[in-house]
Amino acid sequence: MSSSRSVYRGPHRKLVLAFDVGTTYSGISYSVLYPGQVPEIKGVTRFPAHEQISGASKIPTIIYYDRNGQVRAVGAEAMREGIYETAEDEMWIKTEWFKLHLRPKTEASRHIANEIPPLPLNKTVTEVLGDFLKYLFECASSYIQDTHVNGPDLWASVEKDIDYVLSHPNGWEGIQQTQMRQAAIQAGLIPDTRTGHERISFVTEGEASLHFSIQNGLPSGVMKQGDGVVIVNAGGSTIHVNAYSRNTKGVIEEIAAPQCHFQGSASVSIHARLFLEKLLADSPFIEDMDYIIQCFDKTTKHRFRSIGESQYIKFGSTRDNDATYGIRFGQLKLQGSDVANFFEPSVKSIVNAVVEQRNSAHKSISHVVLLGDFSDNDWLYIKVLESLRPLGLNVLRPENHVSKAVSDGAIYFYLGHFVRTRAFKMVYGDFSYIPYDSSDPGHGRRQDNTFLSVAFLTKADTLSTTDVMQKVDALNEEIFQAAALLGEMLQNTDRTIRTQEQITEAFEKARWMLGEQIANILAAESLNLHTNLNPLLAQVVLQIAITTWCRFVISSWKPGDTTAEGFLAAIYSEIRRVGE
Incomplete structure (x- = not known):
């Protein structure tokens, strides 16, 4: 289901930032609105220390505080190598899942109360959220200035009047929104004035997801x-x-x-x-x-x-x-x-x-x-x-970055509200839904009160470096799991007796794949027919073999290669058949 987005008719250039602060991961989407142009939605895909984590355009929702309550590491920086040891040595306090401290205290959420990590001493949830929003703002500022043509000039022209969209779970209402707005004020995103408050919009994660789905998930x-x-x-x-x-x-x-x-x-x-x-x-x-x-x-x-x-x-x-x-x-x-x-x-x-x-x-x-x-x-x-x-x-x-659904959807929400009729969680009185009655003059007067002109940006996502890294991480994990499973199976398999000549011939063929040192070790072990193969060595050999085979298949493929394309098509067809 696609539609076109209308041009921006505002008097001057404007920036809209959407912060999706998730319990475990958070993301940023934005749109620079130019008068007379169709808005384009983009995502922040580069963060400090982002190369240390996996994920499409998201960072962990984690903050480390020192004993004085000062922020020491946030997001991907809190996951970089050596940070765990540093935090222990310097007695830093790790703060995660803090978003859940905002939740309405209802029966539905009672069962997780004991599982939520406590906030640091002398810190409120509003202060912690404010620190995280400040960090997201700094990341957005750096990214836009670094990636856009004349980025510093662009940022200087919009930074004093940025509009923000903050998403939150279904069921969060005035109390939670007030706390989130206060966190934005403490983060320095907006001033504590009526005009400042008007620069923040709130959208439920469910409604933001609908906006994203209309563009990316629902067939026409x-x-x-x-x-x-x-x-x-x-x-x-x-x-x-x-x-x-x-x-x-x-x-x-x-x-x-x-x-x-x-x-x-x-x-x-x-x-x-x-x-x-x-x-x-x-x-x-x-x-x-x-x-x-x-x-x-x-x-x-x-x-x-x-x-x-x-x-x-x-x-x-x-x-x-x-x-x-x-x-x-x-x-x-x-x-x-x-x-x-x-x-x-x-x-x-x-x-x-x-x-x-x-x-x-x-x-x-x-x-x-x-x-x-x-x-x-x-x-x-x-x-x-x-x-x-x-x-x-x-x-x-959907195939297109479902992890960006809320932040992208929040921008769509800002650009053109799509939902006009809502169902309430509870109803006072007798009727929840009243059918339209054409004979009722009151109904007739109101039938055309709701009008909607909707236009959404349609833009294909491109493959980012982060996406490639995520795929490589996934492939590496699959190789590890496969090697571990095959290695365990080999421990329970009878070993076929081979002659010295057969062993030598086999390892000469495998030497190019395994390397000289590993091949020699494996050959020496294979001569001892009364000793089980070292399981660690078996896993190492299997991982090398599978990795080499994957690299060979990937590097040898090229468009028009009917053999490789047929092979990959057969694999895909089998995966699809099993999935169905």
Whole structure:
């Protein structure tokens, strides 16, 4: 579903910044508005120390404070190599998940209260959020000045009158918005005046996701027949669920009360921690729990996709071994079924919420769009798809940077509000929906009161350096998991007796792939038929072999190469067949 964005008709150049402060990751989108030109939406894709982390245009929502309450490291800088040791030595305080301290204290969020890390002493949530907003502002300023033609002059012309869009979870209302506005004032984004307050707009993450979906997720015609669509924004801490449809006037209306559940990707980490704390309770490695969970978050949680495959969390060195707890060479082995259980509460939350939206909506619903960082997870997508498809629902996951859905959607929201009719969470009186009555003079007078002219920018995303790094990280993790699994399988396989001549011939062929030193070590071990192959050596060899093969396939491919294209097409077809 696409449309065109109208030109900006303001009297002077203007900058709009959208800050998506997520529980675990945060992002920035912006648009420089030029009079007489169609606005273009862009994202900040470069941050200090950004090369140290994975993620499309996002940084961790983390702040380190020293003992005096001064900010020492923020975002990707808080994840760089050596920062953990520095923080321990200098007694810095790590602050994360602080956004959740703003949440309404309702029954729905009561179960996570004990899991939210406390704020630093003598710091309020408004102050912490203000420090983070200040950092995002500085990152946006540096990026725009560095990447735009005449960037410093551009920034100087707009910095005193920037408009901001702050997104927040469904269900957050006046109290939370007041605290967020106060944080923006403390960050120096706006003055504490009426004019300053007017420069900040708020949008729910659900509505921002709808704006993004209209441009990037919904096939043409999905809402033209009057059917509804459910937007699921699965983020770090929360899962937002909204249902919308388009009426005969072309107006988008909310057709069911929005929902917000605290079962985002952080919930998976919480369940993993509970499981591992019980598993390693009597192990000396219990002291490494924080780092183990950090490694789980970076790798296993993102790559998990099969209940039948064991998963390995690489957290230590080759000297770290404890067979009793499934730890070998610094790798903790988990059963795929256990990892699947970590995801189950989140999967159930999404499925139940979608079903509730469909049951309570006053129009039929045929499509579900998955957005947000968490929706990138293949296992989550597969399980939601398996649960909703039998119910006649089509589940879509856009290809274009779903992690940018909220920040990009917030800019779309600013440029042209799309939702005009909302469903309230509660209703006072008897009627929630009143059908239009053409014989009622009052209805007749109001039938044309709502008019909407919508135009959205349509612009294809380009592949950024960060995207490539993310793909490489994903490939490296797949190689590690495959080598660990194959290495374990080899330990339980009978070794075929080979002659010296056969061994020599085999390793001469493999020498180009493995290198002289590894090939010689492997050949020497292979001569001893009564000793099991060193499992660490087996993993190293397998990783080298798989990596070399991947490099060979990638580097040898070129457009028009029918052999390589046929091979890759066959792989893609099989992946698609299995997925379906």
